[in-house]
Amino acid sequence: MKDAWAGERIRLRGVEPEDWEGFQDLARDTDDVRNADLVGPPRSAESFRAWTAERAGRPPGGEAFRLVIETLADRSFAGSVTVAGTDSRAGRFTTGIEVARAHRRKGYAREATGLLLTHMFTEQRCNKCEVEVYAFNDASLALYRRLGFTEEGRLRRHEFIAGQYHDVVLLGITAAEFAVSPGRTRCPQDPPSR
Numbered sequence: 001m002k003d004a005w006a007g008e009r010i011r012l013r014g015v016e017p018e019d020w021e022g023f024q025d026l027a028r029d030t031d032d033v034r035n036a037d038l039v040g041p042p043r044s045a046e047s048f049r050a051w052t053a054e055r056a057g058r059p060p061g062g063e064a065f066r067l068v069i070e071t072l073a074d075r076s077f078a079g080s081v082t083v084a085g086t087d088s089r090a091g092r093f094t095t096g097i098e099v100a101r102a103h104r105r106k107g108y109a110r111e112a113t114g115l116l117l118t119h120m121f122t123e124q125r126c127n128k129c130e131v132e133v134y135a136f137n138d139a140s141l142a143l144y145r146r147l148g149f150t151e152e153g154r155l156r157r158h159e160f161i162a163g164q165y166h167d168v169v170l171l172g173i174t175a176a177e178f179a180v181s182p183g184r185t186r187c188p189q190d191p192p193s194r
Contacts, residue, residue, distance in 0.1 A: 078108050
C-alpha cells in the first residue's frame with residue numbers, strides 16, 4: 001500500500017516536539033523570512049520549543065495546519081508546508097511553503113506542494129488553492145507557475161518590507177487545472193504511467 005503523504009524524495013508528516021531546531025533554523029536567515037513574512041525580533045530557543053510542542057499536540061487536519069517536509073533518504077527536517085484560509089463553503093484554501101537552505105533546488109518544494117494539493121483536492125473536496133507571493137520572491141513565483149498556478153492579480157505596493165513597498169502577486173489553481181498540470185505529483189489513485 002502506498003503512503004499518500006510520501007513522494008519520491010520526501011514525505012509530509014505531523015510536527016513533532018523535536019522539530020523546534022528545524023523551525024529555529026528556518027527563522028535565522030532574514031532574507032528567507034522576508035521572502036514569506038515580516039521580520040520580527042529574535043526568538044529564544046525556549047520560544048521555539050514551546051511553539052513546536054503546542055503544534056505537535058494539535059489534532060491533525062482542520063481548517064489550518066502545518067506539516068513537516070522530511071527527506072526519505074535520511075529523515076531530516078527539510079522545511080514545512082501549510083494550509084490556511086480554508087473556506088469550506090466556497091471550496092478554497094491557501095497554502096505556503098518554507099524549505100531550509102540546505103534542501104533547496106532538489107525538487108522538495110514542488111513535491112511537497114503537489115502532495116498537499118493532491119490531498120486537499122481529492123480528499124477534502126476543495127476546488128481551488130490560492131497563494132500570495134511577494135513580487136520579489138522569484139523562486140516561489142517560479143515554483144507555483146511550474147505547478148500550474150495562474151496569476152490572478154497583483155496588489156500594488158501592498159506590503160512594506162525592508163524599507164520599501166512591494167507588490168503581492170495573487171496566484172490560483174483549480175482542482176481541474178491541477179489534474180492536468182505537467183508539474184503535478186502523481187496521485188496514489190492514479191494508474192501507473194506507461
